[in-house]
Amino acid sequence: MDDVTATAEAVARASYGRLIAFMATRTGDVAGAEDALSEAFATALAAWPSDGVPAKPEAWLLTVARRKLIDAARRHRTGQDAASHLRLIAEERAAAEQGDVPDERLTLMFVCAHPAIDPGVRAPLMLQTVLGLDAATIASAFLTAPAAMGQRLVRAKSRIKLAGIPFRQPGHADLPERLGAVLEAIYAAFSAGWMDPAGADLRARDLAREAIWLCRVVVALLPHEPEALGLLALMLYAEARRAARRTAAGDYVPLDQQDVAAWNPLPIREAETLLRRASDRAMPGRFQLEAAVQSAHVAGRAAGRTDWRAISQLYATLFALTGSPVVAINQAVALAETDGPAGGLAALDALADDPRLADYQPYWAARAGLQARLGLVTEAEHAYQRAIGLEADPAVRRFLQQRQAALTPPRDSAR
Amino acid sequence: MQYMLMIYGNEAAMASASEADVGQMMAAYGVYTQAMVQAGVLKAGDRLRPSSAATTVRSVGGKTQVLDGPYADTKEQLGGFYIVDVPDLDAALSWAERCPGAAHGVIEVRPIWTM
Numbered sequence: 001m002d003d004v005t006a007t008a009e010a011v012a013r014a015s016y017g018r019l020i021a022f023m024a025t026r027t028g029d030v031a032g033a034e035d036a037l038s039e040a041f042a043t044a045l046a047a048w049p050s051d052g053v054p055a056k057p058e059a060w061l062l063t064v065a066r067r068k069l070i071d072a073a074r075r076h077r078t079g080q081d082a083a084s085h086l087r088l089i090a091e092e093r094a095a096a097e098q099g100d101v102p103d104e105r106l107t108l109m110f111v112c113a114h115p116a117i118d119p120g121v122r123a124p125l126m127l128q129t130v131l132g133l134d135a136a137t138i139a140s141a142f143l144t145a146p147a148a149m150g151q152r153l154v155r156a157k158s159r160i161k162l163a164g165i166p167f168r169q170p171g172h173a174d175l176p177e178r179l180g181a182v183l184e185a186i187y188a189a190f191s192a193g194w195m196d197p198a199g200a201d202l203r204a205r206d207l208a209r210e211a212i213w214l215c216r217v218v219v220a221l222l223p224h225e226p227e228a229l230g231l232l233a234l235m236l237y238a239e240a241r242r243a244a245r246r247t248a249a250g251d252y253v254p255l256d257q258q259d260v261a262a263w264n265p266l267p268i269r270e271a272e273t274l275l276r277r278a279s280d281r282a283m284p285g286r287f288q289l290e291a292a293v294q295s296a297h298v299a300g301r302a303a304g305r306t307d308w309r310a311i312s313q314l315y316a317t318l319f320a321l322t323g324s325p326v327v328a329i330n331q332a333v334a335l336a337e338t339d340g341p342a343g344g345l346a347a348l349d350a351l352a353d354d355p356r357l358a359d360y361q362p363y364w365a366a367r368a369g370l371q372a373r374l375g376l377v378t379e380a381e382h383a384y385q386r387a388i389g390l391e392a393d394p395a396v397r398r399f400l401q402q403r404q405a406a407l408t409p410p411r412d413s414a415r
Numbered sequence: 416m417q418y419m420l421m422i423y424g425n426e427a428a429m430a431s432a433s434e435a436d437v438g439q440m441m442a443a444y445g446v447y448t449q450a451m452v453q454a455g456v457l458k459a460g461d462r463l464r465p466s467s468a469a470t471t472v473r474s475v476g477g478k479t480q481v482l483d484g485p486y487a488d489t490k491e492q493l494g495g496f497y498i499v500d501v502p503d504l505d506a507a508l509s510w511a512e513r514c515p516g517a518a519h520g521v522i523e524v525r526p527i528w529t530m
Contacts (some may be wrong), residue, residue, distance in 0.1 A: 116504060164416045164526055227448035 004048045011057040012041060018101045020061055021108035022323060023069060025167040029159040030111075030129055032072060033065075040065035054355075060103055070398030080175055106129050106217050112156075113181035114165045121156045123185035128153055131189060131210055179222065180291050183231050183287065186214050191233050212239060219274075229278035230288030236271040237294035240264040252399040260301050268298055278406040289318045294332075308337035325354045326362070361390040377407050417458060417500045417527035418507040423491040426522030428466050443515035451510065452497065462498035491520055498527065 016037070023033035040061045054060040062290050112125040127133045139149035159165075170178040191212035215232045222228055244262035245253055253259075277294055278288050293314050302307025315331035318324075336344025348367055357363040368383035384404035391397045428490040432440070444462075451457035466485035472486070473480050485492060492515065501507050 107426075114504075116508075162526060164504040164507070166505050 002049070004053060005045065005054045007057065008041060008044050008048065011044075011061065012132060013024070015058040015061065015101070017063060017105045017108065017130035017415075019058070019103040020129050022062065022101050023065065024111075024129070025098055025104045025107055027069065028164070028167060029161045030108075031070060031161070034129070034157075036065040036068035037061070038071065040070045052140045072224055075322055093172075103216065104167075105215065106221055107169055109182045109214070109218075110169050110178055110187070111167055112158060113178060113185060114160075114177070114351055115181075116165055117156055118152075119181070122181055123136075123188040124149060124153060125156050126182075126185040127189055127192070129157075130214065146395065170250055175222075176225075179218070179225055179228065182218065183215075183227055186211050186218070187231060188218070188285070189214070190238075208235070208239065209236065211257055224281065226278040226281040226283045227285040227287050229274045230285060230291045233271040233274040233278070234287050234291035234294060236267040237291060238346060239296065240267040240271070246395060250395055252393070252395040254300075254399070256306075258301075263298075271295070284317070284321075286318065286322055289314050289321070293318075306337070308334050312338055325351055325356055326360070329357075329360075329363050329366055333370075336370055336373075345370040345374065361387050361396075364390065368400075368403070372403070381402075381405055397409040416503060416507075417529060418504075419527060420497045420499065420507070420511050420514060421493055421523040421525065422497075422514060422516040422520065423523065424494045425490055426492050426494070427466075427490070428519070429494070430465070440515055446508070447513060447515055448497075450513075451497065452464045455461055456491040456499045456501050456506075456510065458498040458500050463493060465494075466492040491514050493494060494520070 020030065020033045023036065024030045027033065029312055036148075043064050044057070047053075096154045108130055109126055110321050112129060113122045117125065124138045127138050128135065135150035135153055136146040138153075139146040190208050212232065215228065215235060218225070218228045219232050240263050241255075241258060243264070244258040247253060271291065271297055272295060275288065275291050278291075296307055296311050296314065308381060312331060315327055315334055319331055320329045321331055329348065332344045332347035332351070334344075335347050343409040345367070348363070348370065351363070364383045364387035368380045368387060371377075371380035371383060381404065384400055384407075388397055388404065391400060416464050429437075430490065448460065449474045451460075465508065469483075469485040471484065471486050497510075497514075499507060499510055504526075507524050511517060511524050514524060
């Protein structure tokens with residue numbers, strides 16, 4: 001890849017959402033903004049190699065994209081397009097001189113998470129419009145066919161325009177509900193970046209950081225929203241441990257064996273502060289509770305003794321709130337630490353009928369771990385087999401295979 | 416933007432409602448319509464006679480077919496509409512939310528395709 005392409009890609013990553021948000025906020029047309037911006041990128045790739053990369057590439061792109069947008073509005077002008085077209089011309093000079101594009105990504109996020117948008121497409125829509133991910137990448141993160149995902153995104157964008165969803169932040173009364181949808185989508189973006197733990201894919205790693213950054217924007221603008229604080233804390237705890245999740249050789253390291261010295265203390269400290277600020281509001285929620293679990297783990301590793309009773313309690317509250325089977329698995333694992341592996345396994349048995357868990361790797365890994373501790377070697381062997389078959393990450397697969405190989409035949413207690 | 420608020424409701428329930436309830440409903444609509452006028456958003460609006468008074472017409476191969484009854488034979492029927500001119504969907508939705516019909520049935524909000 002040559003320098004110009006590299007620069008264009010770097011600018012694309014950093015500025016995409018800003019530029020889309022700036023244009024769409026003025027025209028109400030996300031798809032139109034995307035088309036204009038992609039034309040601008042194409043123009044850049046043609047012009048920059050001979051002319052050199054401009055001093056302010058973002059402003060350059062905006063100027064070109066804006067012209068494309070105005071041309072498009074001229075081609076099929078309606079009353080509304082003409083008005084937004086005039087506004088764009090009026091703002092053109094100011095922006096070109098200033099060079100800084102105001103950050104309206106939060107507004108765009110609220111549009112993507114508007115109640116008139118199908119909940120299932122809100123996160124994908126945000127990933128595409130705010131972070132510039134392509135439909136294929138989003139589809140793979142959401143386990144959907146790329147064509148189907150592409151179609152849903154196109155429909156949603158057309159709906160934003162035709163239904164007249166306003167580009168502004170919600171009023172006080174609607175804020176908590178609307179914010180919840182935004183936070184869910186940010187967390188989905190973070191998770192998509194998190195799935196590449198080795199950090200081999202720069203784009204995926206940036207996605208986790210970009211999600212943290214988006215959440216920082218939310219927290220800066222809405223500093224008293226406890227769930228926004230909770231989500232930022234949750235992501236920072238995870239981010240702090242990034243380096244410790246793999247050995248130098250790329251092997252998976254479970255939390256209880258991670259080298260605490262490899263944890264980054266700064267994000268942990270920030271997360272602790274955020275979580276305290278959130279709890280001052282005494283309005284618990286999903287993200288605050290999940291962050292509190294992380295906080296308990298961090299404190300436990302530092303003290304050399306983890307408070308599993310507290311963690312179990314947090315999971316119980318979380319389960320009451322969400323009813324999620326994933327939470328129930330974690331709760332069972334915590335229970336095994338306080339009441340012994342038999343109690344934990346009994347709790348997992350109670351979930352066995354949930355069809356969502358049949359192909360959920362952590363369920364089988366948790367079963368296998370507890371069965372191994374109880375000396376149920378055959379059962380553990382089988383459960384590890386299921387878990388290994390379901391795992392996509394080779395490092396985790398290797399880890400599970402090692403655990404499986406380490407199973408020792410039970411001593412014959414009958415003799 | 417202009418939106419049509421289509422008020423769907425259960426006609427049978429309306430027909431069997433007590434006189435007092437109907438009176439209250441009509442009063443609520445009166446106040447609601449007045450509020451729209453005062454806000455300067457109301458373009459048009461009317462109540463429709465029940466679907467038993469509806470007639471459907473279609474032309475099949477140049478031949479006109481006339482049938483009695485509404486297009487869709489559902490329990491919830493279109494009972495009235497408003498056309499409002501407001502800045503955006505949120506404003507239209509907040510008017511729909513305040514419509515007395517929203518408490519009994521459903522209000523469908525559709526942007527008008529302006530030519």
